[in-house]
Amino acid sequence: MSTQELYSELVTRLKKTSLLASCSAVLGWDEQVNMPPQGAEHRANQLALLAGMTHEQSTSSRVGELLSQLDEADDLGPEGSDQRVIVREARRNYDRATKLPQRLVEEISRTTTLAQQAWVGARKARDYSQFQSWLEQVLNLKREEAEAIGYGDGQPYDALLDDYEPGATAAAVQAAFEPLRDELVPLVAAIGESSHKPNSSIVTRSYPVSAQREFGLKAAEAIGFSFDAGRLDIAAHPFCSGFGPGDCRLTTRYDEHHFPGAFFGTLHEAGHGIYEQGLNGDAFGTALGESVSLGIHESQSRMWENLVGRSHPFWEFFYPQAQQAFPEALGNVPLDDFHRAVNDVRPSFIRVEADEVTYNLHIMLRFELEQAMLSGDLKPVDVPAVWNETFTRYFGITPEHDSDGCLQDIHWSAGLLGYFPTYALGNMYAAQFFESADRDLGDLSDMFRRGEFAPLKDWLRKNIHQQGKRYHAQQLVQHVTGEPLSHAPLMRHLNNRFKPLYELN
Amino acid sequence: MSTQELYSELVTRLKKTSLLASCSAVLGWDEQVNMPPQGAEHRANQLALLAGMTHEQSTSSRVGELLSQLDEADDLGPEGSDQRVIVREARRNYDRATKLPQRLVEEISRTTTLAQQAWVGARKARDYSQFQSWLEQVLNLKREEAEAIGYGDGQPYDALLDDYEPGATAAAVQAAFEPLRDELVPLVAAIGESSHKPNSSIVTRSYPVSAQREFGLKAAEAIGFSFDAGRLDIAAHPFCSGFGPGDCRLTTRYDEHHFPGAFFGTLHEAGHGIYEQGLNGDAFGTALGESVSLGIHESQSRMWENLVGRSHPFWEFFYPQAQQAFPEALGNVPLDDFHRAVNDVRPSFIRVEADEVTYNLHIMLRFELEQAMLSGDLKPVDVPAVWNETFTRYFGITPEHDSDGCLQDIHWSAGLLGYFPTYALGNMYAAQFFESADRDLGDLSDMFRRGEFAPLKDWLRKNIHQQGKRYHAQQLVQHVTGEPLSHAPLMRHLNNRFKPLYELN
Secondary structure (H helix, E strand, O other), X not given: OOHHHHHHHHHHHHHHHHHHHHHHHHHHHHHHHOOOHHHHHHHHHHHHHHHHHHHHHHOOHHHHHHHHHHHXXXXXXXXXXXXXXXXXXHHHHHHHHHHOOHHHHHHHHHHHHHHHHHHHHHHHHOOOHHHHHHHHHHHHHXXXXXXXXXXXXXXXXXXXXXXXXXXXOXXXXXXXXXHHHHHHHHHHHHHHHOOOOXXXXXXHOOXXXXXXXXXXXXXXXXXXXXXXXXXXXXOOOOOEEEEEOOEEEEEEOOOOOOHXXXXXXXXXXHHHHHHHHHOOHHHOOOHHHOOOOHHHHHHHHHHHHHHHOOOHHHHHHHHHHHHHHOHHHHOOOOHHHHHHHOOOOOOOOOHHHOOOOOHHHHHHHHHHHHHHHHHOOOOHHHHHHHHHHHHHHHHOOOOOOHHHOOOOOOOOOOOOOOOOHHHHHHHHHHHHHHHHHHHHHOOHHHHHHOOOOHHHHHHXXXXXXXXXXXXXXXXXXXXXXXXXXXXHHHHHHHHHHHHHHOOOO | OOHHHHHHHHHHHHHHXXXXXXXXXXHHHHHHHOOOHHHHHHHHHHHHHHHHHHHHHHOOHXXXXXXXXXXXXXXXXXXXXXXHHHHHHHHHHXXXXXXXXXXXXXXXXXXXXXXXXXXXHHHHHOOOHHHHHHHHHHHHHHHHHHHHHOOOOOOHHHHHHHHHOOOOOHHHHHHHHHHHHHHHHHHHHHHHHOOOOOOHHHHHOOXXXXXXXXXXXXXXXXXXXXXXXXXXXXXXXXXXXXXXXOEXXXXXXXXXXXXXXXXXXXXXXXXXXXXHHHOOHHHOOOHHHOOOOHHHHHHHHHHHHHHHOOOHHHXXXXXXXXXXXOHHHHOOOOHHHHHHHOOOOOOOOOHHHOOOOOHHHHHHHHHHHHHHHHHOOOOHHHHHHHHHHHXXXXXXXXXOOHHHOOOOOOOOOOOOOOOOHHHHHHHHHHHHHHHHHHHHHOOHHHHHHOOOOHHHHHHHHHHOHHHOOOOOHHHHHHHHHOOOOOOHHHHHHHHHHHHHHOOOO
16 A cells, blocks of 8 residues: 555544544534433433444554554645645554553553542542542542553653653653743732632622523623534533634523623633634544643633633623623622623632632642652642641641642543643643734734624634644644743733732832 | 353444444434524534434444344344344345445435425426426435345335334335325215315414413323423424433424414324333343334324323313413313314325324325335326325316426435335324223223223233334234224224314214
């Protein structure tokens, strides 16, 4: 077979496997959004079958043969060509999928299922001791996984991180996080000491759910999410799921007495959705039609949620519509008071409820602890004490029980070690991309004031979405912004936004 | 391998294939209910992939080997045992799936896709000539299919009918339809001549959609559809889809100015759904966990829609609630007037809008014509004239154009020849089952008056739903009612209901 024939067979197989996996996405979405309670067991059977068949296809020996032959081909185009990128990523995925012994995959699946059950009970009972031995077992299995995957000259943590953020290393993340933390901790403290507090009760008045839904739909559409190629539904745990070209589903949840939850949640998921809708549909199933990483995905959601959606210019455009939609709650509230209320910063125990400033500290805390746990420097028995001690150092407050502390997140019980850093990386990428877009496009603020979001969306589409996985995250940042990843743009953004709001300096 | 090992491998394979097919059901439902317009192409790709994989599994040579060995086994239990039933039906399905050459399957798929497009255009243009050559092609392919499947001593039509109504033959259907037609035609004429007409404007007043939905949900639940194991949504073309144990989806559509459409549509689909929910979930994937046939399925929907839902006792219970739900429309309307309005009988051109009495004549007309078309006695060029001539004879009215006549249904363009009879068979089965249930349970009317529907539902579950495909339709009717299929129960029902309503005799 010629190189082109080998390549073409590989692409056909990749596309077929992705197509099959995208069927699971539909079933998974339906499970969260529509499924009646008694359908759970059958749905689990369906998803297990599809997952097994997808795994079989992606680890088939024929794919291994094709890759071996293509690895040696010298006529696949220059470094960085479409074909080379697609083969490079196919190799990466194949290696990750085949390096783990079946026994380990099954043991991780079984153990994390049970560990999640134990975590639910422990969290409810506020009793870490119920979870401790499960954490021990998960750590052992994840260490085994890291060894099986390999991590070159790096550390075991790299092998896990790489699953979510290809090409990233713990050392590089650490180098990005440290200066960020050094500037964030004093900023959080200064905000805490400011006497100029927002009136946060504004956003907990009555916001009728149907008006919230309509207003959220309007905003998501305005920033560029296409409802001809997507939907917005309700789910207990909001998410975005791209099924493939032309079909991307957003979910949110509504609380009549908390406006920001659903609204910024909708913008956040719409940001993910705009990324999915911006991918090159013709390249579906190959690296060129796929998102780069969890961190880059998060950069898109956080950009629309925070850099755009919580900005003053955004609300200069949208606030009159908000007042129309919620006359009871907002009729008499000046724009600036509302804007301050949706930018309320205060130390809090729960990550998923944290504001834009403190959020990153929640992540760094977890990153430090899970590195230490994986290396063995931190024993599971000591996790609650170390959590609380670090938390107090960062936030100036101490959790009263572990359910507000080290038991709050599902991630460790689910085996998702190495996942947390992508959230804060997303915030850093977002700020750095946004500065570049602002430089390239002129004054974004002025566009937002006029309700013009298409220029930013188109810039993101061209520079990020349409690139697929051509570059890994670090290279993409360098390529798009001309600089390596840095904490500086995020800190500039946070200082520019919050120092005036809290009348600091 | 022992017989038990062979059998056990067969069952594992059958269940896996059904599980995979049930994933398609989820995607198909989502396509009708939720999918955004731009998702159509990707969804078609997903469904084609799953259909191909399902076909591959159900025609795998290993299944053929297992069946050959099991055919010869003498230790599979007595005739009629669970194992024998499951193997019998697996053989039936395997033979049907493997007898058709791949070329023919693909040609039918391609031709019917194009024929449906031509049909849409022809129907819109009211121009049969645009469709005629496509009908010719479809007929040729279906004749080829019938030859490939085989039909013993019968006629080619039997091979097609057997796909929807296993075990049925054109001759048997004919024998059941003829006496029915002979009694229906004069009944329709007599009703038409009656001066005692219902005030049908009652049901076209304003019925707010949200109240319709709520009232429909309440009624569906009351007759026994479980919303812990199902849902009701909106779709342009209402249907019921059972995904598997614990998950069955109903759809309907609402018109503010037509109460019966959504309400009886909901009862109809709930009837299908109660059958699906009544199947033996443990036997999922085998014949014992499957419905018998389209006709038996239709008997369940038509029973709840018509025999129960349009009965006077049903409304003695529900009418006060209806008046509460629709005070503007029904506040001043006496029960009897309402009951007469939802039992309005009049000859009409369109089958899907037909009442309970005339509906069967619509089916018989199609049954006659498609038999003649398949045998070659009726040439496609002559279809419009023969349609109109027969229609006039049955109904006393003549369609003005072919879109109200032979172009109204999608079935022939989609290659669904042999499908129509199952609708009328369903009505006959329903009446015959209902008489037996009434005999077994005492006075059903009295139960309905008290809102008690569980006895009928439980009777159906035990006698029909839980039997799976143990019996084919004709044997099931004999087994459950003690009589062979007869037109008499349906005619008794229609005469008992409509003669008083129209003051005949």
